[in-house]
Amino acid sequence: MSFEESPSLNDYQNGLPENLPDPSVKKRRFRIILGILFGISLFLAIANFMQSATASLIMGTGSIQGKVVDGQGSPFAGDVFVIGVDTIVHIAPDGSFFLDRIPSGDQSLVVANLTTGQEHPVKVLAGKTLNIGQVQFLVTATPGQ
Amino acid sequence: MKKIRGQGLVEYVILIALITVGIALGLKLYGVSVRDAYCYVAGKVSGGEACKPVQICGDDFSTDLAGWNTMQGTSGSITNGQFCPSSYTLALNACSMAKPLDDYVVTLNDVNLSSGAGYGIVFRAENPPNGMTGYVFQYDPGYSPGSFIIRKWVNGRELSAPIAVAKAPGYSWYNTPRDIKVVVKGDTFTAYVDGVQVLTAKDSSYATGGAGLRTWDSTLVCLDQFQIQTLP
Numbered sequence: 390m391s392f393e394e395s396p397s398l399n400d401y402q403n404g405l406p407e408n409l410p411d412p413s414v415k416k417r418r419f420r421i422i423l424g425i426l427f428g429i430s431l432f433l434a435i436a437n438f439m440q441s442a443t444a445s446l447i448m449g450t451g452s453i454q455g456k457v458v459d460g461q462g463s464p465f466a467g468d469v470f471v472i473g474v475d476t477i478v479h480i481a482p483d484g485s486f487f488l489d490r491i492p493s494g495d496q497s498l499v500v501a502n503l504t505t506g507q508e509h510p511v512k513v514l515a516g517k518t519l520n521i522g523q524v525q526f527l528v529t530a531t532p533g534q
Numbered sequence: 535m536k537k538i539r540g541q542g543l544v545e546y547v548i549l550i551a552l553i554t555v556g557i558a559l560g561l562k563l564y565g566v567s568v569r570d571a572y573c574y575v576a577g578k579v580s581g582g583e584a585c586k587p588v589q590i591c592g593d594d595f596s597t598d599l600a601g602w603n604t605m606q607g608t609s610g611s612i613t614n615g616q617f618c619p620s621s622y623t624l625a626l627n628a629c630s631m632a633k634p635l636d637d638y639v640v641t642l643n644d645v646n647l648s649s650g651a652g653y654g655i656v657f658r659a660e661n662p663p664n665g666m667t668g669y670v671f672q673y674d675p676g677y678s679p680g681s682f683i684i685r686k687w688v689n690g691r692e693l694s695a696p697i698a699v700a701k702a703p704g705y706s707w708y709n710t711p712r713d714i715k716v717v718v719k720g721d722t723f724t725a726y727v728d729g730v731q732v733l734t735a736k737d738s739s740y741a742t743g744g745a746g747l748r749t750w751d752s753t754l755v756c757l758d759q760f761q762i763q764t765l766p
Binding site: 419420422423426427429430433434436437440468470472473475477497499501502503504505506507508527 | 545548549552553555556559560562563662664667686688689691692693694695739
């Protein structure tokens, strides 16, 4: 408060006014602001956590199954895996595969031989098995090209 | 009479802490690092470039290839102070692989492709037991009709469909020294050749990892300098 805004003695010639501002109001307001800030921080922390791999695992896992054939329609001999998941499954002699314990949500399924792979976006639902049907693996002539 | 005191020091500390945590979490949610935010604000306030790029790792190939880990193929050689990987080489820069890197700029100076299908700059690479993961920007005259592309690698295999392609028919691919730069920032990757942007791509599969080089086919290429710097 500046000096010019200071109350004059004339204001108190009849004693102190009865309705003095309550100092606890300022303190209450401050705590409300703290509460709001805590709420915002908590919301942001939860939003960050929901983007993590741990959150996907907590939300549950599902499975993916399907069949892979080569350019001639014969069963493809290779591997199947999901980006970000350590498990690699070898495709069965009849071209079928089954990937279990895949975190739910949008995932990238990769069908691969020893050098190259093909990416297939999939949506895995917790507790469900996603059947992607038959996919065709077409090999590029030379790696890197 | 009830004693009423003002705000305690603890409450002010909590206020400042909550504001700090809130800002940090908000930035993280949108994929902006605290450093980037600081540099942006400081740059606006000072009216200039507040944060200059700092070299994280580098090699001028003046001695040997001890700073490189050959993952596949041949290790290449040093000729007249230049690194010359040839034919099939996949080598990762050991310094960058030993650090928890996320956003950075990879620069190759005076890269001269003499023959073959091309070469690539590996970035955001990691090397778990299942094989290398990461991305590769390729200076690729072999990708018809001659293209700049960015590929993704998963478990030691490259994905056949590039995540970005810029076709460049008629480009002078051979016997012209080029300066290559790849800016790796968040989920966006931008490649420059001789200071000109040639390609940009977005992908969020990998958030961290080091850098390296690759060649394939009958490639003959030599380069003067390899550098990894912080973002400007």
